[in-house]
Amino acid sequence: MSDIPRLEIKNLSRSFAGRTVVDDVSLSIMPGQVTCLLGPSGCGKSTTLRMIAGIEMQDSGEIWSDGELICNTVERIPPEGRGIGLMFQDFALFPHLTVAGNVAYGLRGRRAQTRARVEDLLAKVGMSAHIDRYPHELSGGEQQRVALARALAPRPRIMLMDEPFSGLDDRLRDEIRDETLDVLKAEGTAVLLVTHEPAEAMRMADEIALMRGGRIVQTGAPYNIYNTPIDREAAAFFSDINVVSSTVEGALAQTVFGQFLVPGVADGTKVDIVVRPQHLKIDFDRQGKGPNPTIATGTPARGTVKRARFMGGESLVEFTLDDGSEMTAVVPSVFLPKRGMVLWLMIRRDRCFIFPRPVPIPLATEV
Numbered sequence: 051m052s053d054i055p056r057l058e059i060k061n062l063s064r065s066f067a068g069r070t071v072v073d074d075v076s077l078s079i080m081p082g083q084v085t086c087l088l089g090p091s092g093c094g095k096s097t098t099l100r101m102i103a104g105i106e107m108q109d110s111g112e113i114w115s116d117g118e119l120i121c122n123t124v125e126r127i128p129p130e131g132r133g134i135g136l137m138f139q140d141f142a143l144f145p146h147l148t149v150a151g152n153v154a155y156g157l158r159g160r161r162a163q164t165r166a167r168v169e170d171l172l173a174k175v176g177m178s179a180h181i182d183r184y185p186h187e188l189s190g191g192e193q194q195r196v197a198l199a200r201a202l203a204p205r206p207r208i209m210l211m212d213e214p215f216s217g218l219d220d221r222l223r224d225e226i227r228d229e230t231l232d233v234l235k236a237e238g239t240a241v242l243l244v245t246h247e248p249a250e251a252m253r254m255a256d257e258i259a260l261m262r263g264g265r266i267v268q269t270g271a272p273y274n275i276y277n278t279p280i281d282r283e284a285a286a287f288f289s290d291i292n293v294v295s296s297t298v299e300g301a302l303a304q305t306v307f308g309q310f311l312v313p314g315v316a317d318g319t320k321v322d323i324v325v326r327p328q329h330l331k332i333d334f335d336r337q338g339k340g341p342n343p344t345i346a347t348g349t350p351a352r353g354t355v356k357r358a359r360f361m362g363g364e365s366l367v368e369f370t371l372d373d374g375s376e377m378t379a380v381v382p383s384v385f386l387p388k389r390g391m392v393l394w395l396m397i398r399r400d401r402c403f404i405f406p407r408p409v410p411i412p413l414a415t416e417v
């Protein structure tokens with residue numbers, strides 16, 4: 051396999067009215083790879099997608115496909131010449147065309163291949179039985195499948211998808227996501243999928259590009275992004291988090307959970323120790339004593355159950371610690387402690403993240 055990316059964007063930027071909305075974004079996607087551009091609403095995802103599609107012009111930066119320049123700020127291949135398929139949340143099928151007609155629409159001028167390709171794609175998306183129906187005779191999920199087949203009909207090199215599943219209800223959504231992924235993988239298309247939902251990104255992506263304020267702050271496989279977030283905000287984007295703060299002294303951060311090693315961090319630096327609720331370790335009270343401290347789990351801190359909620363598969367337990375701080379744990383729902391129960395909490399040293407707080411840069415006028 052060639053190692054030339056199917057899609058490569060280099061240093062793409064775009065401002066509106068003096069405000070930078072996409073800020074020096076670079077990423078590359080191989081054929082058959084699904085990359086999710088993940089970030090909160092307004093962070094610049096759709097604008098990035100629109101520049102790749104050619105609907106929006108960048109102020110600077112380049113877009114390449116298979117080693118061929120798609121556009122820079124001087125030359126540009128028009129949108130219809132880019133070999134790009136698009137799928138948006140508010141996709142619209144042509145109401146006056148049948149399912150077959152809608153899918154064939156993308157293949158104008160290629161009559162000989164049309165019928166076979168249409169039938170093949172409709173089989174892939176499980177819509178063969180509906181080939182002669184009209185859009186109004188289909189459910190939302192079925193329309194979505196047809197829209198996918200239509201977008202894929204001309205064999206796009208790249209599929210750009212902007213929150214394509216957000217119009218579907220929960221149960222259907224998971225099913226369609228998985229089916230869509232199977233079809234895209236079978237077609238070998240490079241996919242850039244925009245979403246603000248971490249769960250969707252983790253389910254769909256080979257690689258996640260985490261975006262914030264117009265910039266890509268971290269790129270990696272879902273497992274890596276989740277387990278080695280680059281900062282506190284990146285950790286918090288994927289789940290609720292507990293934060294224990296401390297100040298470094300002699301490469302150690304002292305907390306109610308014992309000490310944490312922070313090699314190379316200067317004395318006096320404030321650090322946040324971040325632990326996801328499902329990674330908080332819990333043990334029982336033994337006549338006012340917790341388990342013995344260990345190197346792996348540190349010192350246990352006493353917590354009193356403030357509230358425990360049954361969530362089906364798991365319980366959500368909120369604790370008040372002796373120092374007044376609060377922590378939340380997620381535990382299997384076979385365990386649902388009563389309010390007021392005393393338990394001991396531990397932070398496994400291999401299951402937490404330690405982030406030094408950025409030192410504020412003084413403004414020139416304050417010097």
Ligand SMILES: Nc1ncnc2c1ncn2[C@@H]1O[C@H](COP(=O)(O)OP(=O)(O)O)[C@@H](O)[C@H]1O
Pocket residue numbers: 066067071089090091092093094095096097098
């Ligand atoms: N054509 C435009 N003119 C002015 N501002 C825009 C335009 N398009 C997008 N924006 C602004 O750029 C920011 C990013 O928008 P967008 O790319 O749609 O974000 P996302 O898709 O991540 O929610 C938003 O603040 C939005 O209001």
Ligand SMILES: [Mg+2]
Pocket residue numbers: 092095096097212
């Ligand atoms: Mg958007």
